[in-house]
Amino acid sequence: MHSLTVQVDGDHLARLVRSPRAGLTELIWNALDADADVVDGRLEFSTLGAVERVLVVDRGHGMSSDDVQQGFGALGGSWKRSTRTTRQQGRRLHGEQGKGRFAAFGIGDVVEWCTVHEGDPATEMRIRAARHNLRRFDITTAPAEAGIGTRVSVVSVNEAAGKQLEQDSLIDTLSAEFAIYLESYPHVEISWRGQKLNPAALQVEREEYGLDVDGMEGQPQLVVIEWRRQVDRALYLCDEAGMALHDIKPGIQAPGFDFTAYLKWGGFRGHDVLLAESGLEPMSSVVVAAKEKLREHFKRRSADRRRSIIRDWVSEGSYPYSDGSSSAAENAERQVFDIVAFTASKVINDGDFRSRKLTLRLLREALASNPGNLHNVLRGVLELSAERLAELSELLNRTTLASIISTSKKIGDRLSFLTGLDTILFDADPRRETLERRQLHRILANETWVFGEEYALTGDDESLTKVLAKYLHLLGEDVGLAGHTKPVLRHDGTNPIPDLVLTRTCEIAQDRVENIVVELKRPSQEIGADELMQIEKYALAVMRDERFNKPNVSWDFWIIGNSLDEFAESRRNQTGLPFGYIQRTDRHRVQVRTWSEVINDARHRLKFVERSLDYRATHDDGVEYLRSKHAQFLPPSLGEGPAQSPSSEGDQGSSDGDVTDLAQQASDSDELAERSGRELSGER
Incomplete structure (x- = not known):
């Protein structure tokens, strides 16, 4: 065994390592440059199913010892630099720099070349190298x-x-x-994982254009191929024979099309194609001309295909617009709809007539109600299976889409609020900063559903507030009522940190009223005997008040804190009473709860809907909901970051100007359709 050492800095070699796909294509190009008529790529897997080895095998002329010495011993010393065609068949060469072998390390850490040269068919040379030392190649x-x-x-x-x-x-x-290579040399076969590459079978459309570039000798040619299936869009920079030297992003908007383009120009051979987009002339002018021609091509193709698809929808009756006269706003909306629906047409047309009609109807309603969120609606609707679309269609016969969205949003908001409330009560900084109950109680006064569904149906009652205020002294001096207009002051005139009493009246049946009172304790205050005695005395005094001392009136009193002492725990765990109750009569109930229990109970009530909606509220969702609904009551640690204004929520309409603006965007650059279409098609 002997070794070859590349005479160049290792950091420079590391920059030649490329992506796995680029590494694979370089190995195939190297095989073709060796006059291989057959190239076979395959994967081998471990017992656990992971890719263990990548193999590329060719039937080319192999490498002689001189080829190995020249090709692996130096960078830029490849024999390909002295010729532009292969040795035997005279095919166009792809590489000439001797850099392609390093691209293979983008696949794995160890690469081995086993080659048998036609001049010595009895001997096999093995060249092995590892990524940690790209300068050294061991040869046996x-x-x-x-x-x-x-x-x-x-x-x-x-x-x-x-x-x-x-x-x-x-x-x-x-x-x-x-x-283009297989088109030029049809006898060549390239296979990957047992499948033969057959570009001709995948082509939908192929067009070639001559490009006029001022001062250019030799007219560049642009070949545009549209494909039946999704491919990575690319603009390949090729020599005059169509040999791809480098690829760049096309940089154009072509919603609904899967394509690649090939820019053929002999001048690319004399320049570093990696700098084609850097402004280096004359390459830059050639690339700019090619992109402009691509825009012209797909503008025409889009218009032709859009008209054809929409004609089919109109003919079958699934198109959601009539042919009658329309307002200027509806015409503008229709123009945008046509672009967006065309962008999603591949997915829409996969379904049957019924699902196609429903999908187009939903897209129209989404565009009319909120164009800014259209791409989110597109993604959600078009991912529905045929079965789910049928269920949605039946549901829309019994209710409206707006009602479905409103209900789902309400449940999502509740789940987000519970996550946000958990953050306020138990995260270190918010818990410390939210000691002043005038923050937390203001939030909970508008989220009373958290204590139970009956609480969500409650309303303010002025007479109830007067009754509670009358007996408020029983709970101590540092107590305030939610919505109480006058501050509760200590004897020295200072403003206390109040424990809040939330009050609501719920008419649960005819001629029957249930009054609900919730006292909130500071997170740092442990509930014990004194607090229980206070709430019991308060409950007894309030329920006997002459204004509410009636047989059709009942009372619920809750006291809630973060922690309880042993006495309080024993009181709420009594034989004969439901857990949490310390008093229970026909007309009143007193409960002791912890915040964790309240939040968990609320989550449990929403669990079925949460699973049905497949909704997961994260910490960030909870905080963002609090910012959007209760920003003025949040502690400093939660008050940073963008908060959506409540006034902007629930905007269900769009002005004629909004639609007109969108139509203008669409006619100028198809920007809306491209954004939505790229997300739907999975293009990144």
């Missing part, structure tokens, strides 16, 4: 185990690379990359 020889050609094996495949190379869509991406 052995009796040949296979025929003439080269076998490249990549092991220690990293997890991300394995997942990328396992994707079924990779076969289409490879077909797009090698399309």
Whole structure:
């Protein structure tokens, strides 16, 4: 065994390591440059199902010892630099820098080339290198185990690379990359994981344009190929024969199209194509001209296809607009709808007539109600299965879409509030900063459903407030009523930190009224015997008041805190009473609860709907809800960041100007459709 050391800095070599896909395509290009008529790529898996090895095998002419010495011993010393065609068949060469071999390390940490040269078919040379030392290549020889050609094996495949190379869509991406080459040399076969690349079978449309660039010798050519399946969009920079040298992002909007483009120009061979978009002339002018031609191409193709698809929808009766006269606003809305619906047409047309009609109707309603959120609605509607769309269609026969959305939002808001309340009560900073009950009680006064569904149906009662105020002294001096207009002051005139009493009246049946009183204790205050005696005395005095001392009036009193002492725990765990009750008669009940119990009970009541909605409220969701609804009552640690103004919530309409603006955007650049369409198609 002997070794070759590349005479260049290791950091420079590390920059030549590329993505897994780029590493695979470079290995295939190297095989084609060796006059291989057959190239086969495959994956081998471990017993656990992970990618263990990547193999690329070709039947080219192999590498001689001189080729190995020249190709692996130096950077930029490849034999390809002295010629532009392959040695035997005279095909166009792809590489010439001798850098492609390093791209394979984007797949795995160890790469081995096993090659048998046609001049010495009995001997196999093995060249092995590891990513941690890209300068060193170990070379051994052995009796040949296979025929003439080269076998490249990549092991220690990293997890991300394995997942990328396992994707079924990779076969289409490879077909797009090698399309022009396979078109030029139809006898060549490239296979990946047992499937032969067949670009011609995937093509929907192919057009070629000559580009006029001032002062350019040799007219650049642009080939545009549209595909039946989704591929990674790319603009390939090719030599005059169509040999791809580099790829860049097309940088255009073409909603609903899967395409690749090939810019053929001999001048790319004499320049560093990696700088094609850096402003370096004349490459920059050629690329700009190609992108402009792409825009013209897809503007025309979009208009043609859009008209065709909409004609089909109108013909079958699924199109949600009539042909009658419309207002200017509806015409503008319709123009935007056509663009967006066309963008999503691949998904829409996968369903039957019934689901297609419903989907188009929902898209129209979403556009009319809130154009800014249209891409979210698109994503949600178009991901529904046919079964779910049928269920939604039946549901819309019994209620409205607005009612469904409103109810779902209300449940989502409640789940978010519980998460936010948990943050206020138990996170260190908010808990410390929210000791002043005039913050927490103001929030809870508008979220009384948290104590029970009957609490959500309550309303303010002026007479009840007067009764409670009359006996408030029984709870101590540092107590205030929610909504009480006058501050409760200590004897020295200072403003106390009040324990809040929330009050609500609930008419639960005809001629029957239930009064609900909730006393909130500071998170730091433990509930014990004194607090229980206070709430019991208060309850007894209030329920006997002459204004509410009637047989059709009942009372619920709750005292809530973060912690209880042993006495309080024993009192609320008595035989014959439900857990939490310390008093219970026909006309009144007194309960002792902790905040964690209140929150858990509220979550439990919402659990079924939460699972049905597949809704998960995160910490950030909870905080953001508090900011949007109760920003003025939040402690400093929760008051930072953007908070949505309550006045902006629930905006269900859009002005004619909004629709007109959207239509103008659509006609100018298809921006709305492109944004939504790219998300729906999975393009990133």
